[in-house]
Amino acid sequence: MRAAVITQPGGPEVLQVQEVEEPQPGPDEILVDVKASALNRADLLQRGGRYPGPADVRADIPGLEMAGVVAAVGGRVTGLTPGDRVFALLGGGGYAQRAVIHQAMAVSIPERLDFQQAASMPEVFFTAYDALFNWCRLSMGERALIHAAGSGVGVAAIQLAREAGAVTFGTASSAEKLRRAAELGLDVGINYRDEDFADVVRQKTGGRGVDVVLDVIGAPYWDRNIASMALKGRMVLVGTMGGGQTETNVGALMPKRLSVFGTVLRMRSLGEKIVLTEQFRRHVLPLIESGKVRPVIDRVYPLEQAADAHRYMETNANFGKIVLTME
Numbered sequence: 001m002r003a004a005v006i007t008q009p010g011g012p013e014v015l016q017v018q019e020v021e022e023p024q025p026g027p028d029e030i031l032v033d034v035k036a037s038a039l040n041r042a043d044l045l046q047r048g049g050r051y052p053g054p055a056d057v058r059a060d061i062p063g064l065e066m067a068g069v070v071a072a073v074g075g076r077v078t079g080l081t082p083g084d085r086v087f088a089l090l091g092g093g094g095y096a097q098r099a100v101i102h103q104a105m106a107v108s109i110p111e112r113l114d115f116q117q118a119a120s121m122p123e124v125f126f127t128a129y130d131a132l133f134n135w136c137r138l139s140m141g142e143r144a145l146i147h148a149a150g151s152g153v154g155v156a157a158i159q160l161a162r163e164a165g166a167v168t169f170g171t172a173s174s175a176e177k178l179r180r181a182a183e184l185g186l187d188v189g190i191n192y193r194d195e196d197f198a199d200v201v202r203q204k205t206g207g208r209g210v211d212v213v214l215d216v217i218g219a220p221y222w223d224r225n226i227a228s229m230a231l232k233g234r235m236v237l238v239g240t241m242g243g244g245q246t247e248t249n250v251g252a253l254m255p256k257r258l259s260v261f262g263t264v265l266r267m268r269s270l271g272e273k274i275v276l277t278e279q280f281r282r283h284v285l286p287l288i289e290s291g292k293v294r295p296v297i298d299r300v301y302p303l304e305q306a307a308d309a310h311r312y313m314e315t316n317a318n319f320g321k322i323v324l325t326m327e
């Protein structure tokens, strides 16, 4: 099969499409004929040799999600047959024509989605769901601040928070990204180049603050995130795109009785990923099926141009997802 392989740690040019050995399904696994995959920020780190994956996954093929057609099933697989359309979260290996997944990780693709749309959803919707609801317990009427509102995670989080009845605040670098985020339901858009998000949150909430912060920036936002949080606020850190080191007053967490969580998806056990897949099936899939929540695709590249897709992501120009197609 063809796959985009990280030939050595480095820039986008190290990503080269090669012929590689096809994965073989075990008894509880299915082999999927991958039609599309999608980029995630972590793929850039992996390409640079800075994001080790799970031990059972090839380290040199990126790709944390895919959509395709079941090609073969292991001996203990029930309920799935060749020809079924499925999409799933992966530990890696999505930039390839074939992938193997545990049967419990496969989610049936809703009729209204094509393969590219389906491939763009698992990683960011699993992450946003887990961050907002499992960690931060976001509930109706609460206020949520979502950083990098135009990122893949951001566009998922805005839609899920909106559906939960929350009021959303979001940051991005341009009026255009904020306009598009507003179309997805973002209530208060903050251009971080022109405004200090902590000032805007204070003004718009009458000094009360937000109940939940979903952060992907890290160190440069830490103090302002803490300042932006309401009494008993919760913050979850899922990325550190702006850096991880900062000097801060840890005591600031105490008077407001704040909670801060950090989380990653990729290194979780299969059992934990299956639980999250089940939550996605139960709580998010119906919203996709009804069209209330939708995929947001910025650009589509053929697998052969995976390096160009990485270059594009590095410009920070995308609003929503960058998809790779195998067809």
Ligand SMILES: NC(=O)c1ccc[n+]([C@@H]2O[C@H](COP(=O)([O-])OP(=O)(O)OC[C@H]3O[C@@H](n4cnc5c(N)ncnc54)[C@H](OP(=O)(O)O)[C@@H]3O)[C@@H](O)[C@H]2O)c1
Pocket: 039, 040, 041, 042, 123, 124, 127, 148, 149, 150, 151, 152, 153, 154, 171, 172, 173, 174, 177, 216, 217, 237, 238, 239, 240, 241, 242, 263, 264, 265, 266, 313, 316, 317, 318, 320, 321
């Ligand atoms: N923990 C997990 O399991 C998990 C899972 C998925 C993703 N993530 C993390 O979530 C984050 C977003 O991933 P993604 O794939 O959704 O990203 P993405 O689609 O590539 O979007 C990233 C956006 O973030 C903004 N940005 C980048 N660097 C910034 C900085 N230093 N300061 C402010 N804004 C910055 C840019 O938008 P602007 O133009 O608005 O600046 C950029 O377009 C990453 O940190 C990723 O590692 C974590």
